[in-house]
Amino acid sequence: MSKKFPLDEFDNLPTHGGRHRIRRTGADRIREFFRYMIMAGVVAGIGFFAFTWADSSNIFNGSVPKPTVAADVTKGYPITVLDATKTDGLAGKIGHKILDAGYTVVTADNAPDKASKSVIYYSNVDYKATAQALVAIVGKYPLKLSNAYTDAVTIVLGADYQK
Numbered sequence: 001m002s003k004k005f006p007l008d009e010f011d012n013l014p015t016h017g018g019r020h021r022i023r024r025t026g027a028d029r030i031r032e033f034f035r036y037m038i039m040a041g042v043v044a045g046i047g048f049f050a051f052t053w054a055d056s057s058n059i060f061n062g063s064v065p066k067p068t069v070a071a072d073v074t075k076g077y078p079i080t081v082l083d084a085t086k087t088d089g090l091a092g093k094i095g096h097k098i099l100d101a102g103y104t105v106v107t108a109d110n111a112p113d114k115a116s117k118s119v120i121y122y123s124n125v126d127y128k129a130t131a132q133a134l135v136a137i138v139g140k141y142p143l144k145l146s147n148a149y150t151d152a153v154t155i156v157l158g159a160d161y162q163k
Helices: 026-056 092-102 125-138
Strands: 078-083 104-110 117-124 141-147 152-159
Touching: 078 092, 092 104, 092 125, 092 152, 117 125, 125 141, 125 152
Parallel strands: 078 104, 078 152, 117 141
Antiparallel strands: 117 152
8 A cells, every 4th residue: 555645534443354265275166066956966866757757748739630632652653754656855845745744753864766556554453553543644555564674663665656
């Protein structure tokens, strides 16, 4: 303090002491760490059990509605359209009609060889229902079981195809 000024009432205050002035030892720090760890564990445990309880209780009073329309299982298989007439864009046009109906067309291209008859090939008996459903889109052409093509259903458009 400066010696130039006279003493006043603030100079006569008792010296301040208290716990915050005490030096902390390693044991104090370890106790504090474990105290915080226990508190964190208690809060996490309460939260875990509260969320588990809330998740297991039924918060909806109504029932879950059942779907009214069954999914069409014939529409998930890959379909190939091959144009054996060599008419430009015919396979793409038919492929788009089939796509618009909700089927999966993977290829719409020209066939390597010309064909006189249009045929709908299916590679397995499981795909016959899909081939039969495609008759309504493509036209009434014969269905044949054949392993000549790798996709589930292959439509070969021959010279007899009606546009």
